[in-house]
Amino acid sequence: MSSIERPTHRSDTLLHRIEELEAQLSRARAEFEASSRLSTLGLLTGAIAHEFSNILTPVLSYARAALERPDDRELASKALDRAAKGVEQAARVANSVLRLAGSGLDAADEPLSCDPAEALAGALECMGRRPQEEGVELRVVLHPGLRLRIRRTDLEHVLLNLLLNAVRALKPGGGVLELTCRPLVGSAGSTWNTVEEPGAELTVRDTGPGISRELLDQLFEPLLTRTTRVPNRNRGHGLGLVICRRLIEAAGGTISVESEVGRGAVFRIRLGADAEASQRAA
Numbered sequence: 496m497s498s499i500e501r502p503t504h505r506s507d508t509l510l511h512r513i514e515e516l517e518a519q520l521s522r523a524r525a526e527f528e529a530s531s532r533l534s535t536l537g538l539l540t541g542a543i544a545h546e547f548s549n550i551l552t553p554v555l556s557y558a559r560a561a562l563e564r565p566d567d568r569e570l571a572s573k574a575l576d577r578a579a580k581g582v583e584q585a586a587r588v589a590n591s592v593l594r595l596a597g598s599g600l601d602a603a604d605e606p607l608s609c610d611p612a613e614a615l616a617g618a619l620e621c622m623g624r625r626p627q628e629e630g631v632e633l634r635v636v637l638h639p640g641l642r643l644r645i646r647r648t649d650l651e652h653v654l655l656n657l658l659l660n661a662v663r664a665l666k667p668g669g670g671v672l673e674l675t676c677r678p679l680v681g682s683a684g685s686t687w688n689t690v691e692e693p694g695a696e697l698t699v700r701d702t703g704p705g706i707s708r709e710l711l712d713q714l715f716e717p718l719l720t721r722t723t724r725v726p727n728r729n730r731g732h733g734l735g736l737v738i739c740r741r742l743i744e745a746a747g748g749t750i751s752v753e754s755e756v757g758r759g760a761v762f763r764i765r766l767g768a769d770a771e772a773s774q775r776a777a
Contacts, residue, residue, distance in 0.1 A: 609647035630669030664703030
């Protein structure tokens with residue numbers, strides 16, 4: 496009898512131990528998820544503040560211009576119009592960032608694809624001073640009829656960050672900032688991912704001082720101060736590119752950077768493209 500009871504006792508002990516380990520694993524997982532949520536919340540809070548600073552600075556300039564010259568109705572109307580657009584963009588940016596944390600509005604009324612030309616126009620509108628006013632030559636080559644599988648608000652957000660970073664990098668001597676968008680369709684080696692489906696590549700290239708090799712791998716990490724790219728001036732908070740990556744990845748795409756010190760930088764974004772538009776573009 497005892498020979499039969501022993502294995503049963505061992506089995507019960509083993510099952511009890513397994514249950515304890517599963518409970519510990521469950522608690523550890525819950526603690527990790529809570530910690531991750533707190534970390535994400537802190538990052539998103541900083542990112543929203545960073546983006547609002549980019550957008551609201553020109554809004555303040557527009558409002559001051561209208562107040563300083565109240566008799567100039569044309570100037571006042573233009574300034575207030577741009578200020579209103581900046582505030583609207585700030586609200587859209589906050590919503591797009593919060594959406595990544597599972598909060599904010601669903602943006603159900605916003606299409607999941609957009610025209611990159613329209614997104615670029617929206618980003619430029621939010622810059623306050625256009626690149627040309629900063630001594631930067633802006634070159635744009637967009638393949639006609641191409642639509643990218645990402646919300647326009649999110650792509651505007653990404654482009655605004657990349658354009659602002661590039662303009663900062665090119666100060667004070669100026670240079671060339673080039674934005675291109677082309678289809679990636681069909682043939683081996685040209686598809687945007689491992690699945691045979693239409694895609695597109697959007698690149699933002701500048702002729703600035705470049706980024707050191709040791710910083711390239713960290714560029715999309717939070718709280719990185721990119722002093723190599725813009726020595727001793729215009730240091731960023733290291734948050735904009737983190738959110739750019741999250742927005743692109745949330746749309747199913749990828750973002751990468753190539754650079755060498757003294758030879759500028761190029762950011763490559765690959766996204767799915769609207770099939771019908773891509774076929775027309777091809």
